Amino acid sequence: GAVVSQHPSWVICKSGTSVKIECRSLDFQATTMFWYRQFPKQSLMLMATSNEGSKATYEQGVEKDKFLINHASLTLSTLTVTSAHPEDSSFYICSALLGSSGHYEQYFGPGTRLTVT
Amino acid sequence: QKEVEQDPGPLSVPEGAIVSLNCTYSNSAFQYFMWYRQYSRKGPELLMYTYSSGNKEDGRFTAQVDKSSKYISLFIRDSQPSDSATYLCAMSFGQGGKLIFGQGTELSVKP
Numbered sequence: 628g629a630v631v632s633q634h635p636s637w638v639i640c641k642s643g644t645s646v647k648i649e650c651r652s653l654d655f656q657a658t659t660m661f662w663y664r665q666f667p668k669q670s671l672m673l674m675a676t677s678n679e680g681s682k683a684t685y686e687q688g689v690e691k692d693k694f695l696i697n698h699a700s701l702t703l704s705t706l707t708v709t710s711a712h713p714e715d716s717s718f719y720i721c722s723a724l725l726g727s728s729g730h731y732e733q734y735f736g737p738g739t740r741l742t743v744t
Numbered sequence: 745q746k747e748v749e750q751d752p753g754p755l756s757v758p759e760g761a762i763v764s765l766n767c768t769y770s771n772s773a774f775q776y777f778m779w780y781r782q783y784s785r786k787g788p789e790l791l792m793y794t795y796s797s798g799n800k801e802d803g804r805f806t807a808q809v810d811k812s813s814k815y816i817s818l819f820i821r822d823s824q825p826s827d828s829a830t831y832l833c834a835m836s837f838g839q840g841g842k843l844i845f846g847q848g849t850e851l852s853v854k855p
Contacts, residue, residue, distance in 0.1 A: 631787070661842065668752065670832065670845040671788070720787050724840050731840035735780075735787035 629655050631723050633736035640711055640743055648706045648739045650721030656701035657723035661733060662694075665718040677704045711743045747771055750833055750846030759855050763820040767833035767846045770814065774835040774844075777809050779818045782830045782848065791831075792818065823853045 630653040640646050650660055658679050663671040675685045675696050683696035695707040704723075708715055718740050722733035750767045757763055765779075776795055780788035792807035794800050794816075800807045806819040816835075820827055833846040 659840070670847045673842050676842060726840060729839070732790060732793070733843065735789065737787045738785065740785070
C-alpha cells in the first residue's frame with residue numbers, strides 16, 4: 628500500500644524558534660500534498676495545498692509567511708513553522724495524493740506533534 | 745454554521761453492538777464522501793469512499809449517503825474492541841480535491 632512518513636514524530640521547541648517538518652511519500656510519487664493541523668479533540672483543518680515545483684496554496688486565515696511550505700520533489704514536502712509561539716502547538720498531519728484509474732485518494736502521514744514552550 | 749457537522753461523542757458500546765455514526769453538511773456541491781478512522785496520535789486511514797448518493801458495503805462496514813437530506817452515515821456491525829478509535833467523515837467537491845472534515849466521533853467498544 629501507499630505509505631507516507633513524517634519526521635519528526637514529535638518536537639519541542641522554544642518560543643521564537645523555527646521548526647521544519649518533513650512529509651515523504653515512500654513508495655509513490657505525489658504531485659500534490661496537503662498539510663493539516665489538528666487541535667485536541669477537534670477536526671483536521673486544511674492549512675495548505677502543496678504542488679511540486681510551484682507555490683503552495685494557503686487556506687483563508689493561514690499565514691503563508693509563518694507556515695512556509697516547500698514541495699521540492701515528487702516525494703518530499705516540508706512545512707516550516709517560523710517564529711513559533713505556544714499557540715502554534717498542535718498536531719500537524721500531511722497527506723499525499725495518489726491517483727490511478729480515475730480514482731484519487733489522500734494517504735496520510737502519522738502526524739507530528741509540535742509543542743512550543 | 746460549520747460546513748460539516750459531526751457529533752463528537754464520546755460513544756461507548758458493548759462488543760458486538762451495531763454502531764451508527766452520522767454527519768450532516770450544508771453545501772450541496774459536495775460529491776465525494778469518505779469515512780476515516782484515526783487511532784490516538786496517528787494519521788487518519790480511509791475506511792469507506794462513496795461517490796454521490798447510495799450505499800456501499802465492505803465487510804462489517806456500510807456507508808450511506810443521502811444527498812437530498814445532506815446526511816451521511818457509517819454503520820459498523822458486530823463491533824470489536826479494535827474498532828475503538830475516532831471516526832471522521834470527510835467530503836470533497838471533486839476527485840483529488842481538498843477534504844473538509846467533520847469533528848470526529850470518539851468510539852469506544854467495551855469487551
